[in-house]
Amino acid sequence: xxxxxxxxxxxxxxxxxxxxxxxxxxxxxxxxxxxxxxxxxxxxxxxxxxxxxxxxxxxxxxxxxxxxxxxxxxxxxxxxxxxxxxxxxxxxxxxxxxxxxxxxxxxxxxxxxxxxxxxxxxxxxxxxxxxxxxxxxxxxxxxxxxxxxxxxxxxxxxxxxxxxxxxxxxxxxxxxxxxxxxxxxxxxxxxxxxxxxxxxxxxxxxxxxxxxxxxxxxxxxxxxxxxxxxxxxxxxxxxxxxxxxxxxxxxxxxxxxxxxxxxxxxxxxxxxxxxxxxxxxxxxxxxxxxxxxxxxxxxxxxxxxxxxxxxxxxxxxxxxxxxxxxxxxxxxxxxxxxxxxxxxxxxxxxxxxxxxxxxxxxxxxxxxxxxxxxxxxxxxxxxxxxxxxxxxxxxxxxxxxxxxxxxxxxxxxxxxxxxxxxxxxxxxxxxxxxxxxxxxxxxxxxxxxxxxxxxxxxxxxxxxxxxxxxxxxxxxxxxxxxxxxxxxxxxxxxxxxxxxxxxxxxxxxxxxxxxxxxxxxxxxxxxxxxxxxxxxxxxxxxxxxxxxxxxxxxxxxxxxxxxxxxx
Numbered sequence: 001x002x003x004x005x006x007x008x009x010x011x012x013x014x015x016x017x018x019x020x021x022x023x024x025x026x027x028x029x030x031x032x033x034x035x036x037x038x039x040x041x042x043x044x045x046x047x048x049x050x051x052x053x054x055x056x057x058x059x060x061x062x063x064x065x066x067x068x069x070x071x072x073x074x075x076x077x078x079x080x081x082x083x084x085x086x087x088x089x090x091x092x093x094x095x096x097x098x099x100x101x102x103x104x105x106x107x108x109x110x111x112x113x114x115x116x117x118x119x120x121x122x123x124x125x126x127x128x129x130x131x132x133x134x135x136x137x138x139x140x141x142x143x144x145x146x147x148x149x150x151x152x153x154x155x156x157x158x159x160x161x162x163x164x165x166x167x168x169x170x171x172x173x174x175x176x177x178x179x180x181x182x183x184x185x186x187x188x189x190x191x192x193x194x195x196x197x198x199x200x201x202x203x204x205x206x207x208x209x210x211x212x213x214x215x216x217x218x219x220x221x222x223x224x225x226x227x228x229x230x231x232x233x234x235x236x237x238x239x240x241x242x243x244x245x246x247x248x249x250x251x252x253x254x255x256x257x258x259x260x261x262x263x264x265x266x267x268x269x270x271x272x273x274x275x276x277x278x279x280x281x282x283x284x285x286x287x288x289x290x291x292x293x294x295x296x297x298x299x300x301x302x303x304x305x306x307x308x309x310x311x312x313x314x315x316x317x318x319x320x321x322x323x324x325x326x327x328x329x330x331x332x333x334x335x336x337x338x339x340x341x342x343x344x345x346x347x348x349x350x351x352x353x354x355x356x357x358x359x360x361x362x363x364x365x366x367x368x369x370x371x372x373x374x375x376x377x378x379x380x381x382x383x384x385x386x387x388x389x390x391x392x393x394x395x396x397x398x399x400x401x402x403x404x405x406x407x408x409x410x411x412x413x414x415x416x417x418x419x420x421x422x423x424x425x426x427x428x429x430x431x432x433x434x435x436x437x438x439x440x441x442x443x444x445x446x447x448x449x450x451x452x453x454x455x456x457x458x459x460x461x462x463x464x465x466x467x468x469x470x471x472x473x474x475x476x477x478x479x480x481x482x483x484x485x486x487x488x489x490x491x492x493x494x495x496x497x498x499x500x501x502x503x504x505x506x507x508x509x510x511x512x513x514x515x516x517x518x519x520x521x522x523x524x525x526x527x528x529x530x531x532x533x534x535x536x537x538x539x540x541x542x543x544x545x546x547x548x549x550x551x552x553x554x555x556x557x558x559x560x561x562x563x564x565x566x567x
Contacts, residue, residue, distance in 0.1 A: 021433025140220025321360030
């Protein structure tokens, strides 16, 4: 397999609003990020993925961009942005900008002119005449309500797959594509090292705009077959790659909803010339409800493993995986797939091990490296996220869902779980700033914070540092082939990596009780080297003296990685 710098890298995602406030206004900002670059460098990562900092009215926390070439005032200035790029490069860090090119804000100059019917902006967005006194079709938006909004000045409806203030761009218009390319080149010339492309597999739409299938009781039809992975998306991405991405030594990752491993091979295939990798959401849907993400059910490990194993084996040698448990849209993994009460530290380390030993580029979301947990609120008024608030209203008022049940679902799955501010120390406001927080601070910040873990050799933070160091030392962790073990077990996630004359055996318990596993014959009695384990007391043992018997016991949430060499 061809070696590439982005395959060997580790990415750290910053959600700037919640990372570090430098000026006391309660909102994280770019100078705050600059203050913490040494912390990120010491963690050992290579790339910072920066969530949107562009000018925006902030309807969807910056994912509604009103000016791609300006900075949101509360985050700082373009001079601050230039300084961030300079300081990052000085420290050997690369910057991957989060970019939204499926839609803009309705306050973007393109849309204002399009609304007025000014050329050449008339068809920069998707405009359709109404039908039977209503919208052009029955599609519903992700944030509730119709996916169409009427504009009186145009006497037509525009498409918005998200909030009504986020109109979708018309990628069928070559002028739109040229505008996007020029804008991305402008950022690359400023020195950014890549892009994370928001909902990129939605840029092509079925131009027939048919009605979607409606489920009983659902107010709107399903738009997904006509808006996600429409074949023409690959033409658009190949064009972007040819004219922009291929001209620079950058990293590109696409957020792609509703994708299969077959789709992944097309978007991120080594010979497809589109993207370096994609974010799939299949493994993030394992605890979803029947018709939406809102459920209070616990995930099934066999379902999670089936998905992760399939993506590992089907993309192997063909395309590249991204590896993540957390991001700004997902609940905290230690609360979701681990145990944030009785085995908080151990399960956080186990989950890190399980992910970072797979083939692909690992992503760490701010706070994951210290085991930050979900933050539960009493009522819907305490939530900030537009998706959560809209879902609560829609499910309780329109669909008759029990409000208490819906609150349990929101506490478990709300995007706000990821958006509480970073917990730096046990001081006022968790060290985030000097004058309050824009949204919320998890009450457990006095126990869970960076300051309490820096000097603790057994901390989650120092464990993550070691995971990253191991990846840089052992090519098998990056490039090794993948083989799953014990696929039917609901208690463990175990697998093997193979590369040249080495093998890694990765053992991860997802259980709160002891379990016995049958070690593959080729490892029984063979001397191996423990590269890392989350069991306190074993971290200082003679790492060359690991010999497993036929039946091996795993402690609750134990993780162990063993290297075998064949000379």
